[in-house]
Amino acid sequence: MKSSILIIGSAVALWSCEPNKPANTFQTGLYILNEGAFMGGTATLTHWSDQDSITPDAFFAANARNLGNLGNGLRADGNRIYAVLNGAASLEAMEYPDLVSIGRATGFSSPRHALVLQGGDIAVSDWGRNRVYRVSKSSLTISDSVDVATAPEALLAYENELWVSCSGGYGIDSTVAIIDAATFELLATVPVGINPTSMVRMGNSIYVLCSGYTDYSGAGGDRAASLVRIDVTTRAVTANYPAVGISDRPSRLQTDGQVLYWIRDGYIGDVMRMEPTALDYPAIPWIGGGAYGLYVEPATRDIYVLDAKDFQQNGEIRRYSFAGQLISIAEAGVVPTAAVWMP
Template sequence: MKQFKLKNLFIGAAAITALASCHKDKINPNDDKPIDPLTNKAGIYILNQGAFNANNSTLTYYNYANKQLIPDKFKTINGRGLGDTGNDIKIYGSKMYIVVNVSSTVEVADAKTAKSIKKLDLFDNTVARQPRSVAFYKNMALITSYDGTVAVLDTASLTVTKYIKVGRNPEQLVVANDKLYVANSGGLDFGNPDKTVSVVDLNTLTETKKITVGLNPVSIAADKYGDVYVISMGDFDKILPALTIINTTTDAVKKQSDLSAAYGTPIITSGDFAYFITADNKIQVFNVKTETLEKANFISDGTVVITPFGLKIDEETGELFVTDAKDYKSNGEIFAFDKTGKKEYSLTTGISPGAIAIVKK
C-alpha cells in the first residue's frame, strides 16, 4: 500500500539458499480446521514492501501442496532481490507483474516459478517515474507512475509502447466498461492534493475526461453492476476520507459520503460486496448492490489483526486474506478467513506485507 508516501508517506549458492530459505510453516497452529482439499490454489504470493529506502522488498510464497513456506521466493529463484518498496503484484495469464516503487522497476516473472522473464526500468531519461499499480486489458499491462503517467506495456513483447498523461501522482487504477479509471492522488504535492479520477479510452489510449471525487483519491475498484468505487483520504485534518461511486455508463458521480478509512486502504470487490480497512483496524463490508453498509467488521471470531495492510479475495472459495504489517519494522503475518469471517490459518511474512497474488493449479 502506501508506506512510501512520506507524509501520508550467487548462482553457485542458489541450492544452499533455497534449502535455507524454505521451511514448513506452522499453518493453522491453534486451529484444527484443515485447508480445503478441493481448493484450486497452488500457492499464494505476498509482496512485502520492506522498509522505505532499505532495498529489502521480499516475496513470500506458500505452497499448498507441500505446506512449504519460502520467505523470499524471488531471491531464492533469481539470486537477487526485488529492490526498494514493492507496491503491487498481479498475475495475468502465465506471467506475474511486480511493481517496485522506489526502485522504479517492474519485474515480469513466471507466475508458477517466480523466475524472472524481464526487468523493466521505468525512467524518464534519468528521472525515476516511480511506478505504483498495475491493471490489465486485452494485451496490455497498464501501470501508473507518480510522474503523472500510465505506461502501456505490451504483454507479449514486454515493451512499453506509450505513456498516457493523467493526473498528479496516480495511485490505483481499474478497468471497467472498456475504460480505464485512474485515481489521481496528488499526494506528493503537500498541502495541495488532487481530487480527480482520469478516464482513459482504451481504444485510443488517451485521457478523455477527469471526474471530480473526494480529496486525495488513492484506492479504486469496480463492481459487477457497472460502478466504480473510489476511496479518497481527505486532508488528514478537516476533510474526512470519502467513498465516491461512479456510474461507468455516464461517468457521473452517483453518490459520495464520508467514511472511516485507514490511510491507503485498498478497496476490493467480490460479488455483491466491497471490502476495505477502517481507521480503527476493522475490515468493513459494503453491499454494492444496495449501496449500504453490510458489516461493520468482517472478522466474526474475535481474531485480532494489529495493523491490517492488504486485502485479497479468493473468488472460488470466498476466503478473505488480510495482511498484518504489525510495527512496519519486523516480520508481518497473513491471515486467511473463511467467508463467514472465521480464521482458518495464518502465515509469517516479511516486513510490511501488502499486495497478494493467488496462483491457481
C-alpha cells in the same frame, strides 16, 4: 471466531548452477509482495501454497538475487506475475509458475501499480510524474504514456477503457481519469471525493474509495474520506457515502464480487465491510485491527489480512472466511503490502 492454525514454513531455496533454471515451481497458492525495509531493504515475494507450505522468498529461490527496493503493487495474468518496485522505480516481470525473471521495465519515477491490458501490454501508474505508462509485453520497454491529474494510483479496466484514480499526492485531488486503453488518449475525467486511492467494479458500478485529507498545518483544513459509486456506462456518480470519522483515512478497497471490503485507517488497521445495498458508510469494524494490506479472493470469498506488525520484523497473513472466521495464519516477509492468488 474459530481458533487459528499457525502455519510455519521454512525457506527452501533450490536452484541449479544456472539461476534461470530453478529445480522447483511454486504454482497454486497466494503470492504476497512484501515491501521490505524502507531504507536499504529489499522487497520479497512470499508463496503460501494451497497445501499450506511457505516459501519466504520465492523470487530469490528462483533467481538467486533480490527482487529490489520497496515493493508496492502486484498483478498477474495466466502466464506472468508483475511486481511494481516503487523504490527501485521499476516493474519486474516473472514467468509463472517457475517465477524466473523475464526482465525489468525501467524509466519510471515513482511507480505505484500495474494492470495487464488486453493484448498483454502492461499499464503502470507513476505517482511521481502524474503519468500512466504503457509497457510492451514483448520488450518490457515503455511504448506510450498519457498525463493525468495528481499522483495516479489505482488502475481498473472496463472493456477498452482504463480507469485511473488520482490520489492527490501530498496535496488534494478529487478525480478519476478515463483513458482509451488502445490509443492512450484521455477520454474523460470524473469528479469524486477527496484523494481517491483505490477502485473496484461490481456489476454495472465502479466503487471509488477516497481517503480524504489531513491538514498537518493545524489550520483545520481536514477533509473527510468517502466511498463513491459511479455508473460505469454513464460515468455519473450515483451515490456518495461520507466516512463516519473525519480522521478516517481508508485504503485498499477490495471485493469478492458481492461485498466491499477496505481498511479503515492505516494506523489502526480495522477492516470494514459493506453490502452494496447499504445506505450508509459503516461505523463498526468487521475485523478489528492489524491490517496494512488486504486481499480478497473472489473464487473462495476468503479475505487475507496483511499485518506489517512493527514494520521491522516479519509480518503476518491472516486468512478469514467470508463469515469472518479466522481460518489460518502464516508468516510473511517485512511489511506485506499486496497479494494475488494464482491457480
